[in-house]
Amino acid sequence: MALRRMRTRTIALATAVVVLLGVAVVVGVKAWDAARRSDLQRAMALAPKDAQRYSWTDWAAVRAALGTSSDSKLLDAGYDADLTPASSLTTSVDLMHSAFGFTPATLSWELLTQSTSGATLLLRVADSVSFASIRTHLKAAGFTAPQGADGVWDGSAVDGTGGVPILSYVSLDEHRHLVVTSDTDSFLAQAVDKLGAGSVPQPIARVVDAVDEPLAAEIYDGDYTCGKLAMGNADPTDEAQGVQLISEAGKVNPVLGFAMAREPGPGGKAGDVRVALAFANHDQAVTNATTRAKLASGQAPGQGGTFPDRFTLGKVAASGAVVTMALRPKNDSPVLSDLSTGPLLFATC
Known part of the structure; x- marks a missing residue:
């Protein structure tokens, strides 16, 4: 009987050890997966799940590529280098400085998301930025503080936000070192409540994986690409020419996800698109x-x-369900800002 009880305890102990090892493996895999994700992938995981358009600027990488952290030099040089067309903040530096206490010079990254139901701007501030300082600046600028610590700051009546509606309402997530803004208080509250819930739709996730760690990027779902970027949005003459060129080129299928990104080049400088x-x-x-x-x-x-x-068109390749194309700008041509909006023949559906 004693021997039987000993065997039972041994089996139970072994089972517990196996379970604990299994849990440790799962936790370890999740931690490893989180550590290897790019900043863009982490940001996309926080975006509202109904977003159709995402505009990304990696401000830390842009500053490194340009070799400056001065706001005026950063914005001027960023514009000339075609690194800031996706940003919503290039005309809002004075407002950012006075009302928030930080600017692109101290931001880690920025992700604007847009859908048919609303828009949010996710701002990951540098670790050196104090959230107590942000709250002080918001109060001094005239933002109305929320009832609770996690509520929405109302700046709809603050001078300057009328010209930049996306900064009218603000939520602070100190744990993630994240500032989230919107032009609508109810949409912002809903977006913050679901921050990080769910997963990025697969077609979007695939194109995000394919562009890796870009300095700047525009990312669209299939509906947005086919409705706003494809040739159906061109004037009749251009659309007719596009139809003819497509007929000569061969078969095309609907695009389910689209990304155009400025990649880092040698030494962290701006590279290909x-x-x-x-x-x-x-x-x-x-x-x-x-x-x-x-x-x-x-x-x-x-x-x-x-x-x-x-x-210059470089390598074009198919990997899984994704096609990638390397575009090398000629004569400092602003390829990202030029081709990420408006009718685009090679993104047609």
């Missing part, structure tokens, strides 16, 4: 790699002129 297009499967990606390469090598209806005037 990378485009990522997500499709339904690998076969479609293989087909569209050929088609999209042809479309990116000729006329640019809707943009004017030709694509070779703007960039």
Whole structure:
């Protein structure tokens, strides 16, 4: 009987050890996965799940690429280098300085999200920025403090926010070192309540993975790409030319996710622009790699002129359900700001 009880305790102990080891492995894998994610991937995981458009600026990387942290020099040089077209803050530095106590010079990154129901601006401030200081600045600027520590600060009546509506309402997440703003208090409260809940839709996640750690990027879901960026949004003459060019290039399939990103180059300087297009499967990606390469090598209806005037087309590849295209800007051409809005032939649906 004693021997049986001893065996039972031994089996129970062994089972407990196995369970604990399993839990440790799971926790370790999650920690490893979180550590290896890029800042863009971490930011996207915090975005509202109904977002259709995401505009990313990695301010820490931009400052390193330009070799300056002075606001005026940073914004001027960033504009010239085509590194700041995705930012919502380039005309708001004075307001940021007075009402928030920080500016792009002390931001880690910025992610603007837009959907049919609302918009949010996620701002990850540097570790050196004090949230007590942020609260002091908000109060001094005229923002109305929330009832609770996690509520929404109301700055709709503050001078200056009328010209920058996205900064009218503010929520502070000190744990994540995150400041979240919006032009609507109710949408902001809802977005903050669900911060980090759920997962990024797969087509979006795939194109985000494909652009890795960009300095700046525009990222769209399929509906936004096909509705705002494809040739159906061009004027009739350009659209007709686009139809003809597509007919000559070959088959195209609907784009389910789109990203255009300025990649870091050697020494952290600005490098090529990378485009990522997500499709339904690998076969479609293989087909569209050929088609999209042809479309990116000729006329640019809707943009004017030709694509070779703007960039040299590098490697075009299909990996899984994603096509990537390397664009090397010519003569400092602002490829990201020029091609990330408006009708774009090689992003057509």
